[in-house]
Amino acid sequence: MTKLLAVIKREWAQRVRAKMFIITTILLPSAMVLFALAPAVVLSIDSGNALRIVVVDGTGKLFSRLKTSLHSEDATSDPETDVATRANKITGGRTGDFILEELPSSGRSESDIKAELESRLRAKEIDAYLILPSDLMQTSKAQFFRRNTSDLMSTRRIRDALDDAIRTQRLVEARVDRRTMDQLGSSVDFETTRISGAGRERDAGGAFALVFVVGFVMYISVLLYGQIVLGAVIEEKETRIAEVLFSSVRPFTLMIGKLLGVSLVALTQLAIWGVALAAFAFYGVSVLSPRGIAVRLPSIPLVFYVYFVLFFLVGYFVYATMYALLGSIVTTPQEGGQAAMPIIMLLVVSFYLFVPVSRNPDSSFAFWLSMIPFFAPTSMLVRIVSQTPPFWQIALSLVIGFATAAALTWIASKIYRVGMLMYGKRASIPEVIRWVKA
Numbered sequence: 134m135t136k137l138l139a140v141i142k143r144e145w146a147q148r149v150r151a152k153m154f155i156i157t158t159i160l161l162p163s164a165m166v167l168f169a170l171a172p173a174v175v176l177s178i179d180s181g182n183a184l185r186i187v188v189v190d191g192t193g194k195l196f197s198r199l200k201t202s203l204h205s206e207d208a209t210s211d212p213e214t215d216v217a218t219r220a221n222k223i224t225g226g227r228t229g230d231f232i233l234e235e236l237p238s239s240g241r242s243e244s245d246i247k248a249e250l251e252s253r254l255r256a257k258e259i260d261a262y263l264i265l266p267s268d269l270m271q272t273s274k275a276q277f278f279r280r281n282t283s284d285l286m287s288t289r290r291i292r293d294a295l296d297d298a299i300r301t302q303r304l305v306e307a308r309v310d311r312r313t314m315d316q317l318g319s320s321v322d323f324e325t326t327r328i329s330g331a332g333r334e335r336d337a338g339g340a341f342a343l344v345f346v347v348g349f350v351m352y353i354s355v356l357l358y359g360q361i362v363l364g365a366v367i368e369e370k371e372t373r374i375a376e377v378l379f380s381s382v383r384p385f386t387l388m389i390g391k392l393l394g395v396s397l398v399a400l401t402q403l404a405i406w407g408v409a410l411a412a413f414a415f416y417g418v419s420v421l422s423p424r425g426i427a428v429r430l431p432s433i434p435l436v437f438y439v440y441f442v443l444f445f446l447v448g449y450f451v452y453a454t455m456y457a458l459l460g461s462i463v464t465t466p467q468e469g470g471q472a473a474m475p476i477i478m479l480l481v482v483s484f485y486l487f488v489p490v491s492r493n494p495d496s497s498f499a500f501w502l503s504m505i506p507f508f509a510p511t512s513m514l515v516r517i518v519s520q521t522p523p524f525w526q527i528a529l530s531l532v533i534g535f536a537t538a539a540a541l542t543w544i545a546s547k548i549y550r551v552g553m554l555m556y557g558k559r560a561s562i563p564e565v566i567r568w569v570k571a
Contacts (some may be wrong), residue, residue, distance in 0.1 A: 144394025191267035198298035358399040359456040363469040366460030384550035447534035448510030454541035461548040506537040
């Protein structure tokens with residue numbers, strides 16, 4: 134046990150003190166906070182003057198409704214704006230980010246109107262013009278011309294406001310009263326309730342999101358630290374000090390010490406990131422809310438978090454031991470990197486199987502998939518948050534997962550003992566099987 138602890142301490146301390154570990158530990162939470170705050174900062178930037186648009190309303194009915202629709206959209210997007218400010222926004226045809234000007238079309242040909250507007254557009258007197266034909270209510274075809282076609286957000290807002298204006302006008306012409314219009318336009322308040330053994334619960338959408346987070350973190354951890362585990366296992370092959378090490382430390386002790394040492398480095402970094410994320414979850418919400426970005430933390434039972442941690446550990450150690458097994462066979466990190474593709478593919482496939490498991494979590498397919506240790510970390514978590522299976526199934530999946538990790542470690546140590554002494558020779562599959570049996 135003393136030798137095992139010494140190997141673990143050496144592997145952990147050597148990597149935690151590395152500059153790259155410190156840089157990545159600080160850099161990732163900072164990047165996460167930056168990307169979370171970036172939308173609020175970007176949305177608060179004043180993009181310049183309001184968009185000047187000339188509207189040629191051939192119907193004679195839609196200009197005022199278009200202006201009202203844009204005004205309603207601004208009021209919805211900025212609910213804290215007082216009534217006086219909103220009124221000022223539409224004074225003289227100005228509606229929030231838009232300045233609307235109506236150009237009469239009576240007595241003039243369409244070609245003359247377009248020629249005049251194109252001349253004003255080229256002279257930068259206006260930014261865009263909108264042609265509403267007289268038969269728009271029947272054809273639903275309008276024309277929008279502007280200099281900057283890359284401003285997709287403004288174009289979409291104009292289109293949506295025009296859709297709303299046309300819809301409202303059609304209801305008016307059908308003699309539908311305002312109260313009926315409001316009722317027709319109201320959306321349903323759809324609430325999903327989950328029935329489980331614990332009773333009624335709200336929809337576990339937040340729990341599903343956390344399943345994705347756990348799977349994604351596990352994927353990133355395997356990618357980052359799987360290569361480190363592989364490099365740590367074959368480290369002595371390159372330095373050729375295996376004879377000295379094996380004279381004082383058993384191969385199994387050295388193997389599991391390296392695996393646990395690197396894994397503790399990964400868990401240390403993840404714990405630091407978790408604390409940073411928790412701090413942002415509690416304090417960052419207060420920063421985003423005043424800028425109009427509503428962040429609602431999901432309400433998830435405490436036992437789900439316990440399952441998340443346990444199955445994350447199962448997944449990490451199963452895949453980490455596979456890297457250790459691979460490192461026992463190959464002779465260089467370059468060979469290991471190329472041979473590790475099947476391991477990554479197994480993890481990717483487990484994400485693809487998320488959908489069929491979530492659609493029918495009590496099926497035989499979902500049950501057996503959640504018992505396979507390579508897929509259990511994601512499939513069992515999906516079953517837990519959708520329709521929680523009996524506890525014995527969860528416990529059995531955990532036992533199989535940790536037993537698989539232990540068995541892979543034992544097999545890797547058997548291969549490691551022989552493979553360490555075979556410098557420069559790539560082992561074949563029959564040779565590896567003989568090493569395991571030896």
